[in-house]
Amino acid sequence: MTSFQSTLGEDGGIAEELAENQRAISIAEFFEKNKHMLGFDSGARGLVTAVKEAVDNALDATEEAGIAPDIYVEITEAGDYYKLVVEDNGPGITKEQIPRVFGKLLYGSRFHAREQSRGQQGIGISAAVLYSQLTSGKPAKITSRTQGSADAQYFELIVDTDTNEPEIRNEATTSWDRPHGTRIELEMEANMRARAQLHDYIKHTAVVNPHARVELREPGLDEPLKFERGTDQLPAETEEIRPHPHGVELGTLLKMLEATESYSVSGFLQGEFTRVGNKTATKVCDRFRDNHFGREMAWTTPDATDDIEAAVADAVANKSAAATEWFAARVAETVGDRERLAHHDLVELVDNLADAVVEEHGETFGDTVRENAVESAWAALTDDERLTASLYERIDAATSTQKDDATVQGIAERLAEKFADAEDPRHRATRDTLAGYVDRSADRLEDATDATFGDTARENVVESVWSVMQTVPDDLPKVKDIADDRDTASDLLTAMRETDILAPPTDCLSPITAELVEAGLRKEFDADFYAAATRDAEVHGGDPFIVEAGIAYGGELESNGSVQVMRFANRVPLVYQRGACAITDVVKGIGWRNYGLDQPGGSGLPSGPAVITVHVASTNVPFTSESKDAVANVPAIEDEIELAIREAAREMKSYINRRQSLQKRREKQDVLGRILPQMADKLAAVTGQERPNIDGALGRIMNNVIVERRVEDGTVTLTVQNHSDRKETLDVTDIVSVEPTAVSDGGSVVDLDDEWFVQWSPSVSAGETATLTYEVGGDATFDVDVDGVEDEKLTVNA
Ligand SMILES: Nc1ncnc2c1ncn2[C@@H]1O[C@H](COP(=O)(O)OP(=O)(O)OP(=O)(O)O)[C@@H](O)[C@H]1O
Helix, strand or coil, rough: CCCCCHHHHHCCHHHHHHHHHHCCHHHHHHHCCHHHHHHCHHHHHHHHHHHHHHHHHHHHHHHHHHCCCCEEEEEEEEEEEEEEEEEEEECCCCHHHHHHHHHCCCCCCCCCCCCCCHHHHHHCHHHHHHHHHHHHHCEEEEECCCCCCEEEEEEEEEEEECCCEEEEEEEECCCCCCHHHHHHEHHHHHHHHHHHHHHHHHHHHHHHCCCCCEEECCCCCCCEEEEEECCCCCCCCCCCCCCCCCCCCCCHHHHHHCCCCCCCCHHHHHHHHHCHHHHHHHHHHHHHHHHHEEEECCEEEECCCCHHHHHHHCCCCCHHHHHHHHHHHHHHHHHCCCCCEEEEHHHHHHHHHHHHHHHCCCCCHHHHHHHHHHHHHHHHCHHHHHHHCCCCHHHHHHHHCCCHHHHHHHHHHHHHHHHHHCCCCCCCCCCEEEHHHHHHHHHHHHHHCCCCHHHHHHHHHHHHHHHHEEECCCCCCCCCHHHHHHHHHHHHHHHHCCCCCCCCCCHHHHCCCCHHHHHHHHHHHCCCCEEEECCCCCEEEEEEEEEEEEEECCCCCCCCCCCCEEEECCCCCCCHHHHHHHHHHHHHHCCHHHHCCCCCCCCCCCCCCCCEEEEEEEECCCECCCCCEEEEECCHHHHHHHHHHHHHHHHHHHHHHHHHHHHHHHHHHHHHHCCCHHHHHHHHHHHHCCCCCCHHHHHHHHCEEEEEEEEEECCCEEEEEEECCCCCCCHHHHEEEEEHHHHHHEEEEEEECEEEEEEEECCCCCCHHHHHHHEECCCEEEEEEEECCHHHHEEEEC
């Protein structure tokens, strides 16, 4: 045979030559070459990523230890390089762990934990160390003091890229004025071109972590950027959860099977997974049995069972005629009593009767007799005609009136053949095998006749037959055996995924809450309107997640250009890869014109004075890459992001509508305010009569709430006339320079530096008037303040 390889020549040795250059690559070496994957693709970006990794770790560590975070970040120019210092007041890191945490990639405490945390992979901070040593050649300097210890530990170290192990350059015990915490010092080639992103990261971190105190110093700032703690309340503590059966992959399952102490599958499922109790474990085990062993077809039994009786009698040898007759008659009779019978039913039934025959006739029916009896009875029960009749009934039920008799019969005959020809005489089949039988039978029928048997009809037949097939009672393989056999493990995994199981608990998550999302927006943005929404927890790939969204609108927000979208994942601001993020995609996909924002072309980022913020919290946020810049397009998460944004956007829409209608009202009022006096003047001129009193006319025409004050003989009367079409509740405060007395019902008086605040909160129905009174002696000055009704709907004549 001539092969392409023969043209390579006779010299050989190419593989050997190649082999000389082939060697394992350490993970550190890999990331040294692929820094961009971890967010260290340029000096500008590298600095931001290093800050982010250190600050995220500081927040994780302090929160885990129940300490209110106090984080200090300092960037200074150091000759050709930049020096980054990040200090926290966390629990510190033990002397043994420091080298591994900072000098070994993929070393961390969170990779296996199903709990919401900022860190996930155990790469972040060691990658920053790697980047700093590669660009400046200097080791990382770490100081850490653990809670309760008198001294701090100091290390200078780098990552050995050949071995991915820490290389300690210097080590000392030292003193540190912080009672506990960690200080990291890294020198790196960098620049401040990404200053905006750095500030955004720090500012947005403060927005979603109001319990943290954060301070940033960098060369471009005259004053440090300080964010004081807004609350002493730490985020709710999260619970670690076991994996959910719907979320694990085959590799993880195999590892778990190897590691578990459990002996049985049921024990393994209940012990290692969340939301699996005895009942659910049984359901999974039954599915597993179906996938692994297949089900057994249960055939309908004949009305007359003479054939079965004769067959059993023939099969029993060397027993007395009486015992044989009794046994054969009972087997036939019991079979006849059943509507359907699977092979394992027959085995059980024969066993029971064989045991009974000892009591009746004193003769033992051993294994061979039993096996022979089963075999003969099964053969008599499953002749071609019976198989076809049983299947005809199932196919007819599945296809109802759509198929003619000949077609149903044609499929039944062919399918019966498949069962009869199968290697396993017990007529066992997995669902896939059954589907194969049905497909081939239908294909053959279509070839032989002009009947058609489409996909839906085929699926219905499979379902109909499968529903009468029975789960077998065989013992499941033991956990240790499954761990050694990928195919069996895969059957188990399929069963886990196919079984309905309660969604995982959500106490492993710590959402910011709608209230704090809104408070964070209020703190940072001077807008007219704020709204926020927190959705209920959902699940993706076995991991629970919660989406929250907030919107700020109007006020001092920039009205030119696109709205600002702030993205957060597990309370970490995402500042890069905006265009590759599911959050941005969802914002772009919403029809914002429906919510009152401009959207050039009807899609894409809306424009106008708004800020949209979205937070995705999960035990496993699916990021698009290791640098954790963008949320991946997982449909279940995208759906929730959309619903959360729409919830907040609906509130914004009603606010914008209300504002627009008030704006129209204001314009109308302005026009009326101008023309009413002119009309009054004109009327007086034309009629020669006195100019009509137009006080209050504007308010009445505009259906306003009118507040008027009259003072007569020391009695002050404030009237509140409600000309609108709904009940209004107002806060009316009259500030008076003389002490008031005899304040009418419901009123209160507060004395402040010789000014008296007389207050009422009247509720006035549409078309009604409320009268509020008090008395003053002597000359007084008055100033009324009314709250609770928009300015545009209020006329104050006082
Ligand atoms: N400032 C700190 N205080 C206490 N422990 C820390 C601190 N920084 C890091 N650690 C510990 O070191 C581990 C490794 O941190 P690293 O940044 O490499 O990974 P991570 O935060 O777990 O995950 P990711 O790679 O997603 O950032 C953390 O899991 C944590 O246990």
